[in-house]
Amino acid sequence: MSDSEKMSDAEAYAAITDTILNYAEYVDGGEIELWAELFCQDAVFDEGQAVTGRPAIQALLPKLLRLFTATAHHVSNIRIERTASTRAKATSYVHAWHRKLDGSDFEFWGRYVDVFAFEENAWRFSSRKVEQFGARGLEIKVDQVPRREPEIS
Numbered sequence: 001m002s003d004s005e006k007m008s009d010a011e012a013y014a015a016i017t018d019t020i021l022n023y024a025e026y027v028d029g030g031e032i033e034l035w036a037e038l039f040c041q042d043a044v045f046d047e048g049q050a051v052t053g054r055p056a057i058q059a060l061l062p063k064l065l066r067l068f069t070a071t072a073h074h075v076s077n078i079r080i081e082r083t084a085s086t087r088a089k090a091t092s093y094v095h096a097w098h099r100k101l102d103g104s105d106f107e108f109w110g111r112y113v114d115v116f117a118f119e120e121n122a123w124r125f126s127s128r129k130v131e132q133f134g135a136r137g138l139e140i141k142v143d144q145v146p147r148r149e150p151e152i153s
């Protein structure tokens with residue numbers, strides 16, 4: 001029996017929530033190696049263009065961070081569903097503030113759509129897709145959050 005099989009759902013949810021929150025903390029702190037370790041070895045990270053594998057994901061963050069002098073990612077509305085003893089899926093919302101090199105600000109409102117796997121004795125992102133509700137201060141190419149059509153009676 002693996003460690004994840006011994007975990008209650010509440011314990012798994014707490015560990016997965018820590019992974020989600022650590023993502024924001026490590027990005028904002030420029031902790032590139034710690035950030036990359038949150039991903040499975042064969043993970044897919046899609047922030048407008050999919051990148052596959054932990055080494056490629058780790059190489060991506062410095063390229064993104066050098067566009068800004070500071071960032072602050074605020075995560076909320078975390079919902080987790082454990083789909084198996086070693087798998088889960090989650091969504092969470094993000095409001096991210098960025099200070100660009102010219103001193104102006106860029107803000108992003110969106111959500112993360114995640115799949116988790118228990119790998120190397122930790123809950124890690126198997127995939128993370130970033131979807132956009134809106135942005136201000138920079139044009140970016142990220143998939144829009146799909147809207148449901150209202151039901152009209």
